[in-house]
Ligand SMILES: O=C(O)CCC(=O)C(=O)O
């Protein structure tokens with residue numbers, strides 16, 4: 001039996017946040033009751049007896065990308081982006097080994113001692129491109145989320161090789177490089193769906209658009225330790241991503257839920273884990289660029305009472321120094337802009353100023369409510 005050191009509840013912030021033990025530290029200690037800092041208000045809790053990965057699996061489309069250039073596949077992708085804002089892709093060209101390796105590397109990083117990991121806390125990290133943390137924005141959250149993370153901003157391969165933690169560097173970089181093609185193809189297909197004519201699957205995206213749509217990339221390694229009272233807390237609260245696109249690798253545990261569309265808007269659909277698949281979701285930036293055609297949909301992650309879970313999203317973002325707004329081609333065609341012009345950096349800063357709050361961030365950009 002593991003010894004359970006006594007830490008009083010008041011010291012939890014010091015232990016989890018400042019000393020860098022994270023929620024993994026609490027879980028490893030064998031805490032039997034969820035500390036009060038993690039208890040979410042009733043209306044934000046979301047737990048079904050099924051949500052240890054065997055939950056009701058919904059109708060998020062699964063799209064086979066093996067036939068590049070196939071019109072039917074392109075239509076499926078654009079329709080999924082319009083209706084669900086979420087879909088899974090298979091036969092996407094990222095080798096299974098790369099996906100498995102990055103999951104192993106995620107465990108390897110989080111298994112490091114708190115002392116080692118805390119070198120990457122905001123206060124200590126040698127670079128703002130590497131950040132280890134817990135919850136979402138603990139300074140402003142009334143209830144903390146049961147999740148630790150390592151966030152890696154990709155600037156260049158040289159910088160990644162020099163600064164990303166050794167425990168996961170090679171695998172995270174390989175995953176990022178291997179997913180480059182599928183990201184490009186998805187962007188081209190989605191632009192084609194908007195009738196942006198200079199973009200087709202065989203034609204390169206022009207430099208200006210590339211910067212606007214995919215000018216910055218960030219990879220997060222998320223670790224959700226087994227939780228003593230999953231029914232009282234959340235892994236990640238309701239939110240939509242601020243990215244253009246998110247490419248998410250999840251393991252086989254499950255727990256990601258997406259808000260349904262149309263008549264199902266009140267229900268939450270489980271994104272069933274599928275070996276080798278990648279989950280794609282539209283983020284706020286693409287909802288804005290597409291003038292609302294593609295939907296950035298709310299999602300949340302449950303805590304799990306039986307298993308540890310890892311997930312690894314790649315956030316494909318606009319260059320932070322660019323103004324985002326509905327694409328000029330759409331406005332020239334007579335569409336009324338539904339969102340105002342915003343510096344992308346201001347949009348992201350606004351997101352990180354407040355706790356996860358559903359779709360509230362994009363309201364900040366909407367011209368009419
Ligand atoms: O862990 C997951 O499945 C999703 C995480 C997520 O939504 C995020 O990091 O934005």
Ligand SMILES: [Fe+2]
Pocket residue numbers: 239240241299
């Ligand atoms: Fe998300």
